Amino acid sequence: MTGIVYKSTGSWYTVKTDLGAIYRCRIKGKFRMKGIKSTNPVAVGDRVDFDLDHDNNDEPVGVITAIHDRKNYIVRKSVNLSKQTHIIAANIDQVFLLITIDNPPTFTSFIDRFLVTAEAYSIKTILLFNKVDSYDENTLNEVKYLAHVYRKIGYECIGISASTGKNIEKVKALMTGKVSMFAGHSGVGKSTLVNAIEPELDLKTKAISTQHMQGQHTTTFAEMFDLCFDAKIIDTPGIKGFGVVDMDKEEISDYFPEFFALKQDCKFNNCIHIEEPQCAVKEALEANEIAASRYRSYLQILEGDEDHFRTEEWMK
Numbered sequence: 439m440t441g442i443v444y445k446s447t448g449s450w451y452t453v454k455t456d457l458g459a460i461y462r463c464r465i466k467g468k469f470r471m472k473g474i475k476s477t478n479p480v481a482v483g484d485r486v487d488f489d490l491d492h493d494n495n496d497e498p499v500g501v502i503t504a505i506h507d508r509k510n511y512i513v514r515k516s517v518n519l520s521k522q523t524h525i526i527a528a529n530i531d532q533v534f535l536l537i538t539i540d541n542p543p544t545f546t547s548f549i550d551r552f553l554v555t556a557e558a559y560s561i562k563t564i565l566l567f568n569k570v571d572s573y574d575e576n577t578l579n580e581v582k583y584l585a586h587v588y589r590k591i592g593y594e595c596i597g598i599s600a601s602t603g604k605n606i607e608k609v610k611a612l613m614t615g616k617v618s619m620f621a622g623h624s625g626v627g628k629s630t631l632v633n634a635i636e637p638e639l640d641l642k643t644k645a646i647s648t649q650h651m652q653g654q655h656t657t658t659f660a661e662m663f664d665l666c667f668d669a670k671i672i673d674t675p676g677i678k679g680f681g682v683v684d685m686d687k688e689e690i691s692d693y694f695p696e697f698f699a700l701k702q703d704c705k706f707n708n709c710i711h712i713e714e715p716q717c718a719v720k721e722a723l724e725a726n727e728i729a730a731s732r733y734r735s736y737l738q739i740l741e742g743d744e745d746h747f748r749t750e751e752w753m754k
């Protein structure tokens with residue numbers, strides 16, 4: 439049989455088949471994925487094959503025999519074993535990054551770091567500018583400007599209000615048929631948005647968070663939820679970040695789509711767009727075709743230590 443992993447709690451996995459049947463599954467013996475040193479071989483979002491067996495009480499249990507190829511996965515470094523990673527979730531179609539201009543402020547440096555990480559993970563990001571109901575004209579103009587900057591380089595941007603329901607139908611339409619995650623600083627309105635999309639779901643995720651706080655402190659587990667309109671979301675209680683991505687200096691600009699598009703026009707094919715002559719990226723910057731804030735973020739990431747990739751407080 440084949441199904442998707444909805445929950446993993448250490449040695450047990452909750453797997454749901456395409457027909458909606460739910461099985462408790464485990465892994466028999468050692469199970470290793472090629473190329474990934476991970477503390478958990480199977481993650482939420484994985485599509486797995488399993489055989490049915492019976493436990494001592496004659497209850498059906500599944501034995502996972504294979505993991506299908508992953509489209510993507512997000513990891514965090516394991517706390518105890520530094521060389522190993524913990525796979526938080528796999529096969530994520532898209533992440534919605536919630537942004538507020540004030541209360542709390544979301545800076546472009548944060549947005550850009552988030553986008554770079556998502557690009558490195560091959561996860562599509564949609565930008566949701568929340569709380570538009572509360573903004574004055576100046577702040578709304580800032581939203582418009584930012585939306586223009588990010589649309590121009592290929593990111594979908596929507597102004598929403600989780601409180602009043604503005605454009606929530608648009609968000610739901612984008613979620614249909616897909617696996618989504620929500621991210622953004624604490625206080626930007628993630629819980630309010632989830633509540634606007636499906637009130638019952640918020641209760642479920644709250645229950646998990648409470649469980650987590652009372653339970654073991656070492657490991658947190660993601661969980662997938664089915665919504666009532668053919669959409670799935672992955673909630674990651676207690677996991678603050680998207681994880682850490684190790685990148686080479688030359689690689690970073692590849693995750694800025696507008697830089698990547700110009701790279702072939704730079705004189706040197708290993709150009710990192712700093713002081714090299716005949717650099718197409720710097721020329722575009724000077725011609726205002728690349729936003730100054732994007733280039734500033736790029737320099738920060740390039741010059742920064744590893745901590746710049748540690749994206750704490752993203753998904754609280």
Ligand SMILES: Nc1nc2c(ncn2[C@@H]2O[C@H](COP(=O)(O)OP(=O)(O)O)[C@@H](O)[C@H]2O)c(=O)[nH]1
Binds near residue numbers: 568569625628630
């Ligand atoms: N005015 C306004 N306030 C909002 C909106 N969405 C959320 N809030 C408020 O922002 C605060 C933080 O929201 P919450 O959903 O808890 O944020 P989270 O930390 O990202 O889950 C709460 O007081 C919400 O009522 C919105 O669209 N407009």
Ligand SMILES: [Mg+2]
Binds near residue numbers: 630
């Ligand atoms: Mg919340």
Ligand SMILES: [Zn+2]
Binds near residue numbers: 701714
């Ligand atoms: Zn260049």
